[in-house]
Amino acid sequence: MKKIKLYSIFQRFSHWFQFLLILVLAITGFEIHGNFIILGFSGAVKLHNLAALVLIILYLFIFFWFATTGEWKQYILTKNKLYAMIMYYAKGIFKNEPHPVKKTELSKLNPLQRITYFTFRFILIPLMVVTGIIYFYSSINMGVKVNPVKLISIIHTIGAFVIVSFVIIHVYMTTTGHTIFSNIKAMITGYEEIPEEED
């Protein structure tokens, strides 16, 4: 076993902060959507807007961090071992087969994660931010002839369902590491124990 440092303090902080914001956004969002009442509509709207604003700022920091640290390279999509990853989750994992992709400081994400997180970070979240901003401005710009609020609501809602589904799968996938909690531990402490390579 060897301990490697996977996640910097910024990464860990931004990850959990993001998790909290998305939780708040999901709850308030579905309240605004009319699914339940916790804060009341106006309270939910205000908290949703606030959380969204903070999330946008957080993402600016994240993207800045990506750019300056070169971590964006983690998200370069690759087909290499993609099939192996899929087969691992579909079959190998049940037979305790070894993980086909080794985590290193230089490559933390397996090809499947790269696709998923790329989609999440660079497509899904920006989509939610953009539709959210349009939603915000159309709700304070009522009385215009063509108000896109309906279309925007629909896209934003679909995005919300996708994110909630993602979070569930994401949380579950953390249990597929070396031990059940090793991935979560890594995201808290920054270090992960990785089996020594057998040369």
Add this chain to the structure above:
Amino acid sequence: MINKTYFFAFIISLFFLTYSYADNNSKNIQVNSHSNYQILKQDFKKPGDVTKACLTCHTEAAKDIMKTSHWTWSNKTDKLPGREGKIYDIGKKEGLNNFCISIQSNEERCTSCHIGYGWKDKHFDFSDESRVDCLVCHDTTGTYEKFPSGAGYPVGGDHGSLKGKESVLFKGNKKTYHKPDYGLIAQNVGEPGRENCGVCHFYGGGGNDVKHGDLDKSLLNATRSIDVHMAIDGANMNCNDCHPAKNHEIKGQLYSVESEDKNRVSCEKCHTETPHTGRLFTDKYDNRYNNKLRERKAPEKTFEHLILDRHSKNIACQTCHIPHYSKVHKTKVYWDWSKAGKKFTSGPNKGKPLVLKDEDGNVIYNGKKGEFKLAKNIIPEYFLFNGVAGHTLIDDKIDPSKEPIELNQMYGDCNSKRTKIWPMKAMKGKQPYDPVNKTFVYVKLFGKKGSGAYWSDFDWVRSATEGMKYAGKPFSGKVDFIETKMYWPISHMVSPKEDALKCSECHSRNGRMKDLDSCWIPGRDRIQIIDIFGFLSILGVIFGVLIHSSLRLFFGKKFKK
């Protein structure tokens, strides 16, 4: 020398003239106390003589009055939606409603609310200036009363049993009416107050708060919770503060008798269009009301307040600020004429029309009129309304399969600029119609026994025959009843801001906008199929996780190294 004197006199008189002219223009015209006028200090025999005395000074008043709908009860328009270009009269005179249906052939009773004397039938002379009733609007003594069934006359007037009398009992409300003291009243005339307007606009339809719902006698001594504007502990405004008159033409209208988007009173006359974040009052009115209002703290400029300001583009102020109407007294919300005709079968009133009352003493059944439903603190119905209303007229063919028939129709759609969400009183009822000709009918309600009037003879066919004959309209001889609906926009009884609607009252699945066919309202609207697929996908994911993890658990043990 003489020329010089004349010249100075001329200059001095010119000075006075300009001075008094300027004075008149800078302030409201100073009304002299009418008690000084000799012409009003006479023993008036007839109400028309008072009018003549008024007109000796106010020479144009009657001519002005005669142009107004308060006098004509008529409103001709060529802009009825769907039939523009043809002229129709949608005024009170020929219009239909689902209260007392129509004034046609019932003038004698209905015109107790006409600002004239003697409109007892269609032969009334609308050009006779002596028939204008100045006093009903300008009496300040509170002693002037028209007799309820005297064709607009007070006791002593030139109509039927009122002639020469000092006091007469009206059986309808068991109240005795007296001959007015014309001299006293005439010497004390003034600007119309709440009581003057209220005598008709609060009591229209035969009693307090029967018709409008947002206008009733509670406004005479309103508290802020009833109406912030008229509240005696609030702005203490008068009717004519919002409904000013020019040459007796009073600002304002109502879509029960109007179709076009014109002559409306609007909140924005006094309030700015950004009352939630900016200033509450426009410049013009800043000085008008007491400093108490002016010194009020400027509203906070929060996100919520900004959003509220934006709402005013799509939503009438009334929608949020009049959360309920008929706050004190009950108003009629349903009137089923088809149930009329029952009589007392025993007791002292045996044989007379049956009358039933609710616990508050409101009549809920009257053998002459049918069954009523009354309510108070009512949540309005909401409409997309652009200021254009349609009307169902007496000549219009109706489709009985489309029950309830709307007597007026509110136009509006979510993409037009003028359209806003408006609160309305929806009056429902069942009223007589002609099932063969498929038209509504005028019915004669008021009249002596044998005249065919329903309230005396209790025969709908005769009543409709007389009503339609009177108006010169075709009638098949058959009467049936049909559900109708009529909409009365709500503008009065504005609540204090604490009572205004909260966001969630509309932005929720089953909130106030539940039945409104409108643009997208967040919190109310969703695309059902997206929600279904969305929640299915979440469930599916959870299910997948469960399967996957149990498989891991199962095989994990099996393949344990």
